[in-house]
Amino acid sequence: MGFFVEVLLSGLMAGVLYSLVALGFVLIFKASGVFNFAQGAMVLFAALTFVRLLDILKDSFAPITLSLIITIAMMVMLAMAIERLVLRPLVNQPGISLFMATLGIAYFLDGFGQTLWGSDIYTLDIGIPKGSIFILESVFDGGVLVAKEDLVATVIAGLLVVTLAIFFQKTRIGRALRAVADDHQAAQSIGIPLNYIWVIVWTVAGLVALVAGVIWGSKLGVQFSLSLIALKALPVLILGGFESVLGAVIGGLIIGAGEKLSEIYIGPYVGGGIEYWFAYMLALGFLMFRPQGLFGEVHIDRV
């Protein structure tokens, strides 16, 4: 039983990180209807920028704060550039063209980031505790072993998710974002500046990418593979629904737990390595019952 809980817990903790990446997707999809495949590249770009600035500024008075500020500034600039150079020329294009354009952004960022900052592996240490601890020893025999890094990452990711949810629900900008998500034209006609909103969501997605990048980067070292974690977030999206913040959170937890449990309890019988496709199959199974995802919005087609 203790072992089961351990597997479950590690799955849930992985799931929170998937949620974090998925959130980036959801934010952008909600506000601009773009399925942003560059989210992974943004994670890499943000983390690379941060870790290399940290290295350059290591002798200054507050290296972490300074690099954080500069990185955020870069992400804002990136969001503006994307809005100006990609979204605006492509306005009113079908979704698939926009999706392909974000793949273009991903290629560009992969090349740009490596040109700017190099393609080596960079160690990132911002003081996240290492090692592992036993918890719940009173409940289960032998306790449950968890890595401290994972715990801290979960807490940070959880906080961010809550903040974003509040931002979306309670603030003025959040309400504007939701209005844009519901109906672009109606939102524009009541005076919500569309371009400005786009810059904001892409900036927020950039910040989410930065947090995800720093968490993963401090665990794995910052290097190119970070851009591939986007693929892990996709089943979360289809499970939770492209438009739902809550869906991204719940979906992440289900996918995380599901893939770890399947790998441990089914994997050994079929040769292992099933977690990659299992997550997708799980999501696909859900879709057969709810085609718009767990918390997605039902669209009614009119003929």
Place this chain on the structure above:
Amino acid sequence: MKYGTLLRTLLLSVPLVIAGCGQEDGASDATTSNEVTQSAGSSDGIIVDVSDPNAQFVPVLSYRTGPYAPNGMPVANGFTEYLKLINARDGGINGVKISFEECETGYATARSIECYERLKGKGPTGAAVFNPMSTGATFAITEKAPVDKIPLITMGYGRSESRNGGVFPWNFPIYGTYWTAADVLVTHLGDINGGLDNLKGKKIALVYHDSPFGKEPIPLLEKRASMHDFELIKLPVTHPGVEQKSAWINIRKEQPDYVLLWGWGVMNSTAIKEATGVRYPRDQIYGIWWAGAEPDVRPAAADAVGYQAVSMISSGQAQVHKDILSYLYDAGLGSGERAGVGEVLYNVGLLNAALVVESIRTAQSKYGEKPLTGEQVRWGIENLNITEENIQDLGLSGYMYPVNLSCSDHEGKRAARLHRWNGESWEYSTDWISADDAVLQPMVKSAADTYAKEAGLPANACES
């Protein structure tokens, strides 16, 4: 209106690109880029143009971008810098300068094939020898090389059965195959347990990169498992290996006595991190030589102390490194950072290039001191006989080993040492451990025979 957008996009993207280039220059003190450093010194006679009719052309397949770049860069640096050094210090091989061209593969097989096709005909005599630097690419190029008559040196990777020169006349897995490495590891585990028979009942887990590279050792380990009655637990990790929590939860559940790590790139450092997370002792983890370099342990830092890996060549500097620093880096012709010279993967690239150069030298003794064709270089590799004195003369003492190849044996050396990460550097932790050829030979034979039969080749071209 459409063209208005076009123009706007164009105009707006120009400053962005310029800004990018500008920042590249600004950041070049941190990331040394080639074109900046190359312009600093005179490269006459060191960088030889590919079209030079008197130079021997050596193709270089490298990966300096993508998920495997941290590992690909030092290998490529070591390889090319040795070639440059031969031109700079010795004036080429017996006066024949070496020209080379790098082609970026991104560790992708399809791209490697394109690079192979692109480079194979360059230079006055075509490519001398290919080093694919990837097991997947080696499999693909193995099918093409015999047609083009270009040999492959696959030092420490590629097809394990390709050491059988009777079936694979163009493949040269010099200094070890994956089966050799796996056998060395099992032998070592036997040694520390007081004999291979004491492995009975033990559990050994293999955490492997889910690709031909990672699967290569499995047949040998399975055979060893049935011979000595230990249990082999196979745990695949999907490329590129950033998510492998499940494998390590499985290890925590099974508590194997040893873990063999068959990874490449980011998979290795992640594995060590995860091992820390599940509190698996690092000194019970043994890596393949591709999992035993600085990029694999540095991100894990102190957590990696005690981790060992089988080693073709470890870190450190010999005379040749000093030469590289003085001839190339002091002249501003280095391709990486000074500190990188002498790292494990740098030395792997260096040793690989040294084998190429010595093969060409050997071939020149038969065919004359001029640019040679791939077929002639193949003869040179097969008749390679490197002695301790040669190594001394090359300034590679301790970083190259005597080797004597023959038609039937394209591997030459079936022994390796283990090295251990002490938190600062890699240091040898064992003496030479030999693989048991009585186990390997029948496996090589049967695998090579199967291949020969499927491909319609003679079973043993050496005897004819």
Place this chain on the structure above:
Amino acid sequence: MFYREAGQFKTSYKADQAVFPIFQDRIFVAIWLFLGFVVVPMLANEYVFRAIFIPVIIMALAAIGLNLLVGYCGQVSLGSGAFMAVGAYAAYNFMIRIPELNPLICFLLGGLSATVVGVIFGIPSLRIKGFYLAVATLALQFFTDWTFSRIDWFTNYTPSGSIAVQPVEVWGFVFDSPIRKYLLCLTVLVIFTVIAKNLVRGRIGRAWMATRDMDVAAEIIGIRPIYAKLSAFAVSSFFIGVAGALWAYVHLGSWEPLAFDINLSFSILFMVIIGGLGSIVGGMLGATFITLLPLFLNQLPIWLGINMSTAMVSHLEYMIFGGLIIFFLAVEPLGLARIWQITKEKLRLWPFPH
């Protein structure tokens, strides 16, 4: 004045329904076929065959296949790499298990196996749409990656899971030299293009397009979505499966599951979008563009004599590739096929614009 259809009267239904009703088009196609089958084999060298023509032709076949699904039926799929893998592995298994079978039959059987898989994984398209479907097809992508690397039967128990094949031999004729491989691929492409062209002009093609434009409306006018969607998946997977078998046998010669990974799926989708949705010519143009652009960008510095590090070249290649994708999408959202069409319209009047 070069492309004027005025004066070309059709006197029979048969003539009116020809594949290329316009005289200039027929000439044009004939010129292309002549170039492809006669001129190119005389001029091209080995590198051009192996690294350019063969991959472009096979990719064009795959892109046409995907275009039938995405461009004509409106179902977005990110699983093309998986269909190619199914085609390749199935062809391999037919070939080694029934050695007397003609390899060309094996390629078709590979395509048929992909069809079966395509229909099964097309079933979700009856329930889900748009990006949900796109991401769902990724399930197939990862599932095949896993299947072919984990189930040893498919790879005939080779220890490393990597497959090596012999040159294709048909009735004693061995397709071993680049020029023979090239002609084989080109012939297959031409045949399949004719099939595709006729399919999309016919009843089934019209059913697909109706489903694409508005599936509810299509249903009302009597097109059964299950029939339209699944047939699109079937035909498309067949094309892609055959392309996969060719890719494996003719281009790669030896491969591992990673050769058919998600990047391949993305690049085929790129070809379709950049080439032009719902256009056969677009598939070919897209395949040419997407396959050659990186090679071109990668070799450009050497041709221009610019001394640049390999890494820098590669990074620039990524950046320019990404930039050009966005640029093309912005400038010509209907793809290269649309540019081709505009050219044709211009040619109608040129050089007398009024």
